[in-house]
Amino acid sequence: MHTLPTKILLATDGSREAGLASRAAADLCLRTSAELHVVHVWTNLLSEVYPTLAFEEHSDAFERGARVLLEQQADKVRSGEVFVAGTHLKEGRIAEEIVGLAENLDVGLVVVGGRSVGAIGRLVTGSISEGVARLSTAPILLVRGGEGAWPPRRFIICDDFSEEAARAGTLAAGVGRLFGTRTLLVRVHPPRLVVRAARASYSEGLPRELFKGGDEDLKNRADELEHILGTRPEIRTPTGSAAGVIQKVAEEDGEPSLIAVGAQGLSGMPRLTMGSFSTEVLRSIGAPVLIVPPLVHERR
Incomplete structure (x- = not known):
C-alpha cells in the first residue's frame, strides 16, 4: 500500500x-x-x-x-x-x-x-x-x-537497493498515479574500476552477472510500482556516474520530469566512491526533486 x-x-x-x-x-x-x-x-x-x-x-x-x-x-x-x-x-x-x-x-x-x-x-x-x-x-x-516544470509529465524513480529509495518510489508512484504520468524506474550500475600500472581508470561497467540478483529485485520493484500506478514503469539499468546518468534521462524528450530519490543515496561501495547521490542530484539537476529520508530509527 x-x-x-x-x-x-x-x-x-x-x-x-x-x-x-x-x-x-x-x-x-x-x-x-x-x-x-x-x-x-x-x-x-x-x-x-x-x-x-x-x-x-x-x-x-x-x-x-x-x-x-x-x-x-x-x-x-x-x-x-x-x-x-x-x-x-x-x-x-x-x-x-x-x-x-x-x-x-x-x-x-x-x-x-x-x-x-x-x-x-x-x-x-x-x-x-x-x-x-x-x-x-x-x-x-x-x-x-x-x-513549465509543474505539473511533471514524467516521474523518474531512482532505485539503489536501499529502503529509503524504495519508499521514495512508493510515494512517487502514488503521486504519479494522480497525474497520470509516464514513469521510469532507473537503477544505475557503477563503472568498473580497473587498475593498470598503479593507475586507476573506469571501464564501461561491472560484469553483468554481478547484478543478476539485483535485476530480479528490480523487476519485483517494478511489480510493486505497477500495482500502485496501474501501469508498468519502464525499467532502465544504465552504467555510469549516477547523477550524470539521471541528468541525461531527465533532459531527454524535453518532458517536464520529477526525480524521486532516497536521501542516503547509493548504498555500499558506490556510496563510498560517489558521495551522497541525493546531494549530487540537488546540485546538478534543475528539475523538481522528491527526496525521502531514512526512518528516524535508521538515522541513529
Missing part, C-alpha cells in the same frame, strides 16, 4: 521560485485532499551582523513585514480554492525552523522552492534546500525548473 501525505507544509519566502512551490503544493492538496500549512521564516539581519546591539524597533518592522508577506502568500493559495489550515511565522535559521515545524505538525511532505542550477543556484541550494533535505525526517519536494 502507498501512503499519500495527509498534511503538507509549504515553505515560502515570496520569491518566484517559492511561487512555483506554492502552485505545486496547492495542486497536490487539491488532488490528495491533504491539509495545507504555510510557513515563512524571517531573520533579523541587523542582529545577525551586530549580535551585541539591540535593534528592537527594526526587529518589529522586520517581523511586521514578514507577517504581511506570509499572509499574502497564503491568500494566493486560498485564491486557488485551497483551504489553508494554518499559517506559521518563524524567526531564526531557515532550514532548522522549517524542519522543526514540520516535525511538530507531523507533516507527510515539505514543499520548498529552489532556483535553477547554476553558480547562484548551487549557493542557494547548499544553504537552504540541502539543509532542509539533510535535517528533515519528512519527505521533501524541491520544486524548480521554471513555469
Whole structure:
C-alpha cells in the first residue's frame, strides 16, 4: 500500500521560485485532499551582523513585514480554492525552523522552492534546500525548473537497493498515479574500476552477472510500482556516474520530469566512491526533486 501525505507544509519566502512551490503544493492538496500549512521564516539581519546591539524597533518592522508577506502568500493559495489550515511565522535559521515545524505538525511532505542550477543556484541550494533535505525526517519536494516544470509529465524513480529509495518510489508512484504520468524506474550500475600500472581508470561497467540478483529485485520493484500506478514503469539499468546518468534521462524528450530519490543515496561501495547521490542530484539537476529520508530509527 502507498501512503499519500495527509498534511503538507509549504515553505515560502515570496520569491518566484517559492511561487512555483506554492502552485505545486496547492495542486497536490487539491488532488490528495491533504491539509495545507504555510510557513515563512524571517531573520533579523541587523542582529545577525551586530549580535551585541539591540535593534528592537527594526526587529518589529522586520517581523511586521514578514507577517504581511506570509499572509499574502497564503491568500494566493486560498485564491486557488485551497483551504489553508494554518499559517506559521518563524524567526531564526531557515532550514532548522522549517524542519522543526514540520516535525511538530507531523507533516507527510515539505514543499520548498529552489532556483535553477547554476553558480547562484548551487549557493542557494547548499544553504537552504540541502539543509532542509539533510535535517528533515519528512519527505521533501524541491520544486524548480521554471513555469513549465509543474505539473511533471514524467516521474523518474531512482532505485539503489536501499529502503529509503524504495519508499521514495512508493510515494512517487502514488503521486504519479494522480497525474497520470509516464514513469521510469532507473537503477544505475557503477563503472568498473580497473587498475593498470598503479593507475586507476573506469571501464564501461561491472560484469553483468554481478547484478543478476539485483535485476530480479528490480523487476519485483517494478511489480510493486505497477500495482500502485496501474501501469508498468519502464525499467532502465544504465552504467555510469549516477547523477550524470539521471541528468541525461531527465533532459531527454524535453518532458517536464520529477526525480524521486532516497536521501542516503547509493548504498555500499558506490556510496563510498560517489558521495551522497541525493546531494549530487540537488546540485546538478534543475528539475523538481522528491527526496525521502531514512526512518528516524535508521538515522541513529
